[in-house]
Amino acid sequence: MAEGSTSAMGGENLLFLTDEQLRKGIEAMFFAYRGFTADPDRILEVHGYGRAHHRALHFINRTHGTTVNNLLNILGVTKQSLNRVLRTLIEDGLVESRVGRKDRRERNLFLTEKGDTLERALSEAQRERMRAAYRAAGPQAVAGFRQVLEAMMDDEIRRQYTNMRDRRA
Amino acid sequence: MAEGSTSAMGGENLLFLTDEQLRKGIEAMFFAYRGFTADPDRILEVHGYGRAHHRALHFINRTHGTTVNNLLNILGVTKQSLNRVLRTLIEDGLVESRVGRKDRRERNLFLTEKGDTLERALSEAQRERMRAAYRAAGPQAVAGFRQVLEAMMDDEIRRQYTNMRDRRA
DNA sequence: CAGTTTATGTCAGCCTTGTTGACATTCCAA
DNA sequence: TTGGAATGTCAACAAGGCTGACATAAACTG
Numbered sequence: 001m002a003e004g005s006t007s008a009m010g011g012e013n014l015l016f017l018t019d020e021q022l023r024k025g026i027e028a029m030f031f032a033y034r035g036f037t038a039d040p041d042r043i044l045e046v047h048g049y050g051r052a053h054h055r056a057l058h059f060i061n062r063t064h065g066t067t068v069n070n071l072l073n074i075l076g077v078t079k080q081s082l083n084r085v086l087r088t089l090i091e092d093g094l095v096e097s098r099v100g101r102k103d104r105r106e107r108n109l110f111l112t113e114k115g116d117t118l119e120r121a122l123s124e125a126q127r128e129r130m131r132a133a134y135r136a137a138g139p140q141a142v143a144g145f146r147q148v149l150e151a152m153m154d155d156e157i158r159r160q161y162t163n164m165r166d167r168r169a
Numbered sequence: 170m171a172e173g174s175t176s177a178m179g180g181e182n183l184l185f186l187t188d189e190q191l192r193k194g195i196e197a198m199f200f201a202y203r204g205f206t207a208d209p210d211r212i213l214e215v216h217g218y219g220r221a222h223h224r225a226l227h228f229i230n231r232t233h234g235t236t237v238n239n240l241l242n243i244l245g246v247t248k249q250s251l252n253r254v255l256r257t258l259i260e261d262g263l264v265e266s267r268v269g270r271k272d273r274r275e276r277n278l279f280l281t282e283k284g285d286t287l288e289r290a291l292s293e294a295q296r297e298r299m300r301a302a303y304r305a306a307g308p309q310a311v312a313g314f315r316q317v318l319e320a321m322m323d324d325e326i327r328r329q330y331t332n333m334r335d336r337r338a
Numbered sequence: 339c340a341g342t343t344t345a346t347g348t349c350a351g352c353c354t355t356g357t358t359g360a361c362a363t364t365c366c367a368a
Numbered sequence: 369t370t371g372g373a374a375t376g377t378c379a380a381c382a383a384g385g386c387t388g389a390c391a392t393a394a395a396c397t398g
Contacts, residue, residue: 016308022296023231025303025315026205027333030224031326032318033202034245036195050383055199062192068346076203081385083347105345105394127191133320134194137313139185144306144313146194149201151302157200164196219354237375250356252376274365274374 039125047118052077052085057111057119060095062164065108067100074160094118208294216287221246221254226280226288229264231333234277236269243329263287 015021040054059074060066068086072079086109089095094115100106111119134142150158184190209223228243229235237255241248255278258264263284269275280288303311319327 013308016311017300017303019296021311022299022303023292025299025311026227026292026295027231027330028315028318028322029202029205031330032321033198034326035322036198038323052384058195062196069344077384078386079346080348080387084384087347100345103345103395105392107346123192123195126195127188129321130191130194131186133317134186134191136320137316139182140309141313141316142185142190142194144310145317146197147306147310148302148314149197151305152201152298153197153204154207157203161196161200221355238373246355247357248375249358249377253355256376269374272366272374274363276375 035129036126039129040122043122043125049088052081053089054122056082056085056089057094057115057122060109061111061116061119061123064110065098067106067108069106071109076157089115204298205295208298209291212291212294218257221250222258223291225251225254225258226263226284226291229278230280230285230288230292233279234267236275236277238275240278243333245326258284 037051041051044050044054055075056071059071063070068079068082072082075082086095086097090097092114093112096110096112096115097107098110100108137145150161153161206220210220213219213223224244225240228240232239237248237251241251244251255264255266259266261283262281265279265281265284266276267279269277306314319330322330
Protein backbone atom coordinates (compact mmCIF):
# COMPACT_ATOMS: atom_id res chain seq x y z
CA MET A 1 0.00 0.00 0.00
CA ALA A 2 2.25 2.71 -1.32
CA GLU A 3 0.57 5.91 -0.27
CA GLY A 4 -0.45 4.42 3.06
CA SER A 5 3.13 4.19 4.13
CA THR A 6 3.64 7.74 2.92
CA SER A 7 1.40 8.96 5.71
CA ALA A 8 2.68 6.43 8.21
CA MET A 9 5.53 7.28 10.55
CA GLY A 10 4.64 10.93 10.14
CA GLY A 11 3.64 11.97 13.61
CA GLU A 12 3.16 15.65 12.89
CA ASN A 13 2.20 14.71 9.33
CA LEU A 14 -1.59 14.98 9.05
CA LEU A 15 -1.93 13.76 5.48
CA PHE A 16 -3.91 10.81 6.81
CA LEU A 17 -6.64 13.21 7.87
CA THR A 18 -7.31 14.81 4.49
CA ASP A 19 -10.82 14.43 3.13
CA GLU A 20 -9.43 12.37 0.30
CA GLN A 21 -7.77 9.95 2.70
CA LEU A 22 -10.91 9.77 4.78
CA ARG A 23 -13.02 9.03 1.72
CA LYS A 24 -10.66 6.25 0.79
CA GLY A 25 -11.01 4.86 4.27
CA ILE A 26 -14.79 4.96 3.91
CA GLU A 27 -14.63 3.04 0.66
CA ALA A 28 -12.18 0.56 2.13
CA MET A 29 -14.62 -0.13 4.95
CA PHE A 30 -17.44 -0.63 2.49
CA PHE A 31 -15.58 -3.03 0.25
CA ALA A 32 -13.86 -4.88 3.07
CA TYR A 33 -17.13 -5.46 4.87
CA ARG A 34 -18.49 -7.07 1.73
CA GLY A 35 -15.54 -9.45 1.67
CA PHE A 36 -15.90 -10.01 5.37
CA THR A 37 -19.47 -11.31 5.01
CA ALA A 38 -19.14 -13.04 1.64
CA ASP A 39 -17.90 -16.45 2.81
CA PRO A 40 -20.39 -17.06 5.62
CA ASP A 41 -23.17 -15.74 3.38
CA ARG A 42 -22.51 -18.56 0.94
CA ILE A 43 -22.72 -21.19 3.66
CA LEU A 44 -25.81 -19.63 5.19
CA GLU A 45 -27.61 -19.64 1.87
CA VAL A 46 -27.28 -23.41 1.59
CA HIS A 47 -28.99 -23.81 4.96
CA GLY A 48 -31.67 -21.24 4.23
CA TYR A 49 -30.41 -18.81 6.83
CA GLY A 50 -29.31 -15.20 6.65
CA ARG A 51 -26.85 -12.94 8.35
CA ALA A 52 -29.22 -12.40 11.23
CA HIS A 53 -28.97 -16.10 12.08
CA HIS A 54 -25.20 -15.93 11.87
CA ARG A 55 -25.04 -13.04 14.28
CA ALA A 56 -27.27 -14.83 16.77
CA LEU A 57 -25.22 -18.02 16.55
CA HIS A 58 -22.01 -16.08 16.92
CA PHE A 59 -22.97 -14.24 20.07
CA ILE A 60 -24.73 -17.19 21.69
CA ASN A 61 -21.56 -19.16 21.18
CA ARG A 62 -19.54 -16.26 22.47
CA THR A 63 -21.45 -15.88 25.70
CA HIS A 64 -22.95 -19.24 26.59
CA GLY A 65 -26.19 -19.00 28.50
CA THR A 66 -26.78 -15.36 27.58
CA THR A 67 -30.31 -14.06 28.02
CA VAL A 68 -32.57 -12.82 25.26
CA ASN A 69 -32.37 -9.31 26.61
CA ASN A 70 -28.59 -9.31 26.64
CA LEU A 71 -28.58 -10.53 23.07
CA LEU A 72 -30.98 -7.74 22.09
CA ASN A 73 -28.59 -5.17 23.49
CA ILE A 74 -25.60 -6.64 21.73
CA LEU A 75 -27.31 -7.02 18.38
CA GLY A 76 -29.21 -3.74 18.51
CA VAL A 77 -32.43 -5.02 16.98
CA THR A 78 -35.98 -5.30 18.24
CA LYS A 79 -37.11 -8.35 20.15
CA GLN A 80 -39.62 -9.16 17.41
CA SER A 81 -36.84 -9.24 14.90
CA LEU A 82 -34.55 -11.33 17.07
CA ASN A 83 -37.38 -13.59 18.09
CA ARG A 84 -38.15 -14.53 14.52
CA VAL A 85 -34.57 -15.63 14.03
CA LEU A 86 -34.30 -17.31 17.42
CA ARG A 87 -37.52 -19.23 16.91
CA THR A 88 -36.32 -20.85 13.71
CA LEU A 89 -32.96 -21.67 15.27
CA ILE A 90 -34.69 -23.33 18.23
CA GLU A 91 -37.17 -25.16 15.99
CA ASP A 92 -34.30 -26.41 13.85
CA GLY A 93 -32.49 -27.65 16.92
CA LEU A 94 -29.48 -25.36 16.69
CA VAL A 95 -30.21 -23.39 19.83
CA GLU A 96 -31.57 -24.48 23.18
CA SER A 97 -33.55 -22.10 25.37
CA ARG A 98 -33.55 -22.98 29.07
CA VAL A 99 -35.61 -21.28 31.74
CA GLY A 100 -33.34 -19.23 33.99
CA ARG A 101 -32.47 -20.76 37.33
CA LYS A 102 -32.10 -17.59 39.33
CA ASP A 103 -34.78 -15.61 37.50
CA ARG A 104 -37.27 -17.90 35.85
CA ARG A 105 -38.55 -15.15 33.56
CA GLU A 106 -35.26 -15.21 31.74
CA ARG A 107 -34.27 -17.64 29.05
CA ASN A 108 -30.68 -18.79 28.85
CA LEU A 109 -29.54 -19.56 25.35
CA PHE A 110 -27.09 -22.27 24.35
CA LEU A 111 -25.91 -23.80 21.11
CA THR A 112 -26.72 -27.46 20.65
CA GLU A 113 -24.11 -29.71 19.11
CA LYS A 114 -25.75 -29.10 15.75
CA GLY A 115 -25.70 -25.36 16.34
CA ASP A 116 -22.10 -25.50 17.39
CA THR A 117 -21.22 -27.35 14.20
CA LEU A 118 -22.77 -24.69 11.99
CA GLU A 119 -21.30 -21.89 14.05
CA ARG A 120 -17.87 -23.37 13.69
CA ALA A 121 -18.28 -23.76 9.95
CA LEU A 122 -19.39 -20.14 9.56
CA SER A 123 -16.77 -18.84 11.92
CA GLU A 124 -14.03 -20.85 10.31
CA ALA A 125 -14.85 -19.45 6.87
CA GLN A 126 -14.75 -15.96 8.25
CA ARG A 127 -11.66 -16.55 10.33
CA GLU A 128 -9.90 -18.01 7.34
CA ARG A 129 -10.31 -14.75 5.49
CA MET A 130 -9.26 -12.73 8.51
CA ARG A 131 -6.29 -15.00 8.99
CA ALA A 132 -5.18 -14.45 5.40
CA ALA A 133 -5.63 -10.69 5.72
CA TYR A 134 -3.81 -10.60 9.05
CA ARG A 135 -0.98 -12.70 7.71
CA ALA A 136 -0.65 -10.52 4.62
CA ALA A 137 -0.64 -7.31 6.64
CA GLY A 138 1.45 -8.40 9.61
CA PRO A 139 1.08 -7.97 13.36
CA GLN A 140 1.78 -4.28 13.50
CA ALA A 141 -0.86 -3.54 10.88
CA VAL A 142 -3.31 -5.74 12.79
CA ALA A 143 -2.74 -3.76 15.96
CA GLY A 144 -3.47 -0.56 14.04
CA PHE A 145 -6.51 -2.12 12.41
CA ARG A 146 -7.97 -2.98 15.80
CA GLN A 147 -7.17 0.44 17.21
CA VAL A 148 -8.99 2.26 14.44
CA LEU A 149 -11.99 -0.08 14.52
CA GLU A 150 -12.33 0.33 18.24
CA ALA A 151 -12.16 4.10 17.96
CA MET A 152 -14.90 3.97 15.33
CA MET A 153 -17.48 2.27 17.56
CA ASP A 154 -20.20 4.09 19.46
CA ASP A 155 -19.18 4.63 23.05
CA GLU A 156 -21.78 2.33 24.50
CA ILE A 157 -20.96 -0.39 22.02
CA ARG A 158 -17.27 -0.10 22.72
CA ARG A 159 -18.01 -0.78 26.35
CA GLN A 160 -19.86 -3.96 25.43
CA TYR A 161 -17.11 -4.96 23.08
CA THR A 162 -14.47 -4.35 25.71
CA ASN A 163 -16.38 -6.31 28.31
CA MET A 164 -16.81 -9.19 25.95
CA ARG A 165 -13.12 -9.11 25.21
CA ASP A 166 -12.07 -8.92 28.84
CA ARG A 167 -14.39 -11.69 29.89
CA ARG A 168 -12.83 -14.20 27.53
CA ALA A 169 -9.33 -12.90 27.06
CA MET B 170 -5.44 -1.39 23.31
CA ALA B 171 -3.29 -3.29 25.72
CA GLU B 172 -3.15 -6.77 24.31
CA GLY B 173 -3.04 -5.50 20.74
CA SER B 174 0.35 -4.00 21.31
CA THR B 175 1.39 -7.26 22.92
CA SER B 176 1.17 -8.96 19.56
CA ALA B 177 2.55 -5.99 17.65
CA MET B 178 6.23 -5.72 16.90
CA GLY B 179 6.41 -9.50 17.20
CA GLY B 180 7.45 -10.54 13.72
CA GLU B 181 7.87 -14.23 14.49
CA ASN B 182 5.16 -13.86 17.14
CA LEU B 183 1.95 -15.32 15.74
CA LEU B 184 -0.31 -14.53 18.67
CA PHE B 185 -2.31 -12.25 16.40
CA LEU B 186 -3.38 -15.30 14.40
CA THR B 187 -4.95 -17.27 17.23
CA ASP B 188 -8.62 -18.10 16.82
CA GLU B 189 -9.38 -15.91 19.81
CA GLN B 190 -7.65 -12.93 18.23
CA LEU B 191 -9.40 -13.58 14.94
CA ARG B 192 -12.78 -13.77 16.65
CA LYS B 193 -12.09 -10.48 18.34
CA GLY B 194 -11.26 -8.99 14.98
CA ILE B 195 -14.54 -10.28 13.61
CA GLU B 196 -16.47 -8.68 16.42
CA ALA B 197 -14.54 -5.45 16.03
CA MET B 198 -15.54 -5.35 12.35
CA PHE B 199 -19.16 -5.95 13.23
CA PHE B 200 -19.36 -3.27 15.88
CA ALA B 201 -17.23 -0.77 14.02
CA TYR B 202 -19.34 -1.09 10.90
CA ARG B 203 -22.39 -0.23 12.95
CA GLY B 204 -20.70 2.93 14.16
CA PHE B 205 -19.52 3.62 10.64
CA THR B 206 -23.07 3.72 9.28
CA ALA B 207 -24.85 5.19 12.28
CA ASP B 208 -24.38 8.90 11.54
CA PRO B 209 -25.39 8.92 7.88
CA ASP B 210 -28.30 6.62 8.72
CA ARG B 211 -29.73 9.29 10.98
CA ILE B 212 -29.53 11.92 8.26
CA LEU B 213 -30.95 9.59 5.63
CA GLU B 214 -33.94 8.77 7.80
CA VAL B 215 -34.98 12.42 7.89
CA HIS B 216 -35.04 12.51 4.10
CA GLY B 217 -36.77 9.16 3.76
CA TYR B 218 -33.81 7.48 2.17
CA GLY B 219 -31.84 4.38 3.08
CA ARG B 220 -28.29 3.17 2.83
CA ALA B 221 -28.80 2.16 -0.75
CA HIS B 222 -29.39 5.80 -1.65
CA HIS B 223 -26.28 6.83 0.23
CA ARG B 224 -24.15 4.33 -1.63
CA ALA B 225 -25.47 5.49 -4.97
CA LEU B 226 -24.86 9.15 -4.11
CA HIS B 227 -21.38 8.36 -2.85
CA PHE B 228 -20.20 6.57 -5.95
CA ILE B 229 -21.89 8.92 -8.38
CA ASN B 230 -20.08 11.76 -6.67
CA ARG B 231 -16.89 9.76 -6.70
CA THR B 232 -16.90 9.05 -10.40
CA HIS B 233 -18.83 11.81 -12.12
CA GLY B 234 -20.64 10.68 -15.23
CA THR B 235 -20.39 6.98 -14.42
CA THR B 236 -22.73 4.67 -16.29
CA VAL B 237 -25.43 2.58 -14.70
CA ASN B 238 -23.56 -0.56 -15.57
CA ASN B 239 -20.40 0.64 -13.91
CA LEU B 240 -22.35 1.52 -10.81
CA LEU B 241 -23.89 -1.96 -10.81
CA ASN B 242 -20.45 -3.51 -10.78
CA ILE B 243 -19.23 -1.31 -7.97
CA LEU B 244 -22.29 -1.75 -5.79
CA GLY B 245 -22.74 -5.44 -6.50
CA VAL B 246 -26.54 -5.39 -6.70
CA THR B 247 -29.00 -6.16 -9.46
CA LYS B 248 -29.98 -3.47 -11.90
CA GLN B 249 -33.59 -3.70 -10.74
CA SER B 250 -32.53 -2.96 -7.22
CA LEU B 251 -30.29 -0.09 -8.22
CA ASN B 252 -32.88 1.23 -10.61
CA ARG B 253 -35.46 1.60 -7.90
CA VAL B 254 -33.06 3.72 -5.87
CA LEU B 255 -31.84 5.65 -8.86
CA ARG B 256 -35.35 6.43 -10.03
CA THR B 257 -36.31 8.06 -6.76
CA LEU B 258 -33.07 10.04 -6.69
CA ILE B 259 -33.73 11.28 -10.21
CA GLU B 260 -37.38 12.06 -9.47
CA ASP B 261 -36.34 13.98 -6.37
CA GLY B 262 -33.85 15.97 -8.40
CA LEU B 263 -30.70 14.74 -6.67
CA VAL B 264 -29.29 12.89 -9.64
CA GLU B 265 -29.26 13.75 -13.30
CA SER B 266 -29.18 11.04 -15.94
CA ARG B 267 -27.82 12.17 -19.29
CA VAL B 268 -27.88 10.12 -22.46
CA GLY B 269 -24.34 9.07 -23.31
CA ARG B 270 -22.62 11.10 -26.00
CA LYS B 271 -20.43 8.39 -27.39
CA ASP B 272 -22.86 5.53 -26.82
CA ARG B 273 -26.39 6.80 -26.60
CA ARG B 274 -27.63 3.62 -24.92
CA GLU B 275 -25.65 4.50 -21.87
CA ARG B 276 -26.76 6.90 -19.20
CA ASN B 277 -24.18 9.09 -17.54
CA LEU B 278 -25.03 9.90 -13.96
CA PHE B 279 -24.29 13.18 -12.19
CA LEU B 280 -25.24 14.77 -8.91
CA THR B 281 -27.31 17.93 -9.14
CA GLU B 282 -26.53 20.75 -6.78
CA LYS B 283 -29.19 19.40 -4.46
CA GLY B 284 -27.70 15.92 -4.69
CA ASP B 285 -24.26 17.27 -4.01
CA THR B 286 -25.52 19.06 -0.93
CA LEU B 287 -26.96 15.88 0.55
CA GLU B 288 -23.93 13.85 -0.42
CA ARG B 289 -21.67 16.30 1.35
CA ALA B 290 -23.82 16.25 4.46
CA LEU B 291 -23.76 12.44 4.56
CA SER B 292 -20.12 12.23 3.75
CA GLU B 293 -19.18 14.87 6.26
CA ALA B 294 -20.96 13.01 9.05
CA GLN B 295 -19.15 9.83 8.13
CA ARG B 296 -15.81 11.54 7.65
CA GLU B 297 -16.14 13.23 10.99
CA ARG B 298 -16.29 9.87 12.70
CA MET B 299 -13.42 8.52 10.63
CA ARG B 300 -11.44 11.63 11.39
CA ALA B 301 -11.96 11.18 15.11
CA ALA B 302 -11.01 7.51 14.91
CA TYR B 303 -7.96 8.25 12.78
CA ARG B 304 -6.85 11.01 15.09
CA ALA B 305 -7.29 8.82 18.15
CA ALA B 306 -5.37 5.93 16.60
CA GLY B 307 -2.60 7.85 14.83
CA PRO B 308 -1.08 7.61 11.36
CA GLN B 309 0.72 4.35 11.86
CA ALA B 310 -2.44 2.62 13.03
CA VAL B 311 -4.31 4.09 10.07
CA ALA B 312 -1.78 2.62 7.67
CA GLY B 313 -2.27 -0.78 9.29
CA PHE B 314 -6.02 -0.37 9.23
CA ARG B 315 -5.99 0.27 5.51
CA GLN B 316 -3.61 -2.62 4.86
CA VAL B 317 -5.81 -5.13 6.65
CA LEU B 318 -9.01 -3.82 5.04
CA GLU B 319 -7.49 -4.05 1.61
CA ALA B 320 -6.32 -7.59 2.23
CA MET B 321 -9.82 -8.53 3.31
CA MET B 322 -11.50 -7.56 0.04
CA ASP B 323 -12.36 -9.99 -2.72
CA ASP B 324 -9.72 -9.91 -5.43
CA GLU B 325 -11.99 -8.44 -8.08
CA ILE B 326 -13.27 -5.80 -5.69
CA ARG B 327 -9.77 -4.86 -4.64
CA ARG B 328 -8.97 -4.19 -8.27
CA GLN B 329 -11.92 -1.81 -8.54
CA TYR B 330 -10.99 -0.17 -5.27
CA THR B 331 -7.40 0.28 -6.39
CA ASN B 332 -8.45 1.73 -9.72
CA MET B 333 -10.79 4.13 -8.03
CA ARG B 334 -8.02 5.19 -5.72
CA ASP B 335 -5.43 5.63 -8.44
CA ARG B 336 -7.78 7.57 -10.66
CA ARG B 337 -8.33 10.26 -8.09
CA ALA B 338 -5.22 10.13 -5.94
C1' DC C 339 -51.67 -9.64 49.33
C1' DA C 340 -52.41 -6.33 45.45
C1' DG C 341 -50.43 -3.86 42.07
C1' DT C 342 -46.52 -2.80 39.16
C1' DT C 343 -42.62 -3.82 36.61
C1' DT C 344 -39.75 -6.88 33.93
C1' DA C 345 -38.62 -10.56 30.54
C1' DT C 346 -40.24 -12.87 27.02
C1' DG C 347 -43.14 -14.32 23.22
C1' DT C 348 -46.36 -13.55 19.50
C1' DC C 349 -49.61 -11.49 16.09
C1' DA C 350 -50.37 -8.19 12.48
C1' DG C 351 -48.76 -4.97 9.37
C1' DC C 352 -45.42 -1.88 7.22
C1' DC C 353 -40.85 -0.57 4.89
C1' DT C 354 -36.40 -1.09 2.51
C1' DT C 355 -33.67 -3.52 -0.23
C1' DG C 356 -32.30 -7.47 -2.01
C1' DT C 357 -33.72 -11.33 -5.50
C1' DT C 358 -35.74 -13.59 -10.45
C1' DG C 359 -38.09 -13.55 -14.59
C1' DA C 360 -40.21 -11.46 -18.52
C1' DC C 361 -40.30 -8.02 -21.77
C1' DA C 362 -39.61 -3.36 -24.37
C1' DT C 363 -36.61 0.01 -26.27
C1' DT C 364 -32.64 1.82 -28.26
C1' DC C 365 -28.81 1.54 -30.94
C1' DC C 366 -24.08 -0.20 -32.18
C1' DA C 367 -21.78 -3.41 -35.13
C1' DA C 368 -21.11 -7.22 -38.10
C1' DT D 369 -30.84 -6.14 -41.44
C1' DT D 370 -30.23 -8.83 -37.78
C1' DG D 371 -28.02 -9.96 -33.40
C1' DG D 372 -26.58 -8.55 -29.17
C1' DA D 373 -25.56 -5.10 -25.62
C1' DA D 374 -27.19 -1.49 -22.44
C1' DT D 375 -30.85 0.17 -20.19
C1' DG D 376 -35.37 0.51 -18.20
C1' DT D 377 -39.77 -1.28 -16.42
C1' DC D 378 -43.27 -4.39 -14.43
C1' DA D 379 -44.56 -8.01 -11.34
C1' DA D 380 -43.80 -10.97 -7.64
C1' DC D 381 -41.38 -12.52 -3.80
C1' DA D 382 -38.22 -12.95 0.53
C1' DA D 383 -35.32 -11.47 4.32
C1' DG D 384 -35.04 -8.81 7.95
C1' DG D 385 -35.54 -4.47 9.83
C1' DC D 386 -39.46 -1.63 12.23
C1' DT D 387 -43.90 -0.29 15.32
C1' DG D 388 -47.89 -1.28 18.05
C1' DA D 389 -50.68 -4.19 20.71
C1' DC D 390 -51.37 -7.75 23.67
C1' DA D 391 -50.51 -12.11 26.69
C1' DT D 392 -48.09 -14.55 30.18
C1' DA D 393 -45.29 -15.54 33.96
C1' DA D 394 -42.29 -14.17 37.38
C1' DA D 395 -40.32 -10.96 40.34
C1' DC D 396 -40.49 -6.96 42.94
C1' DT D 397 -42.66 -3.42 46.01
C1' DG D 398 -45.55 -1.07 49.08
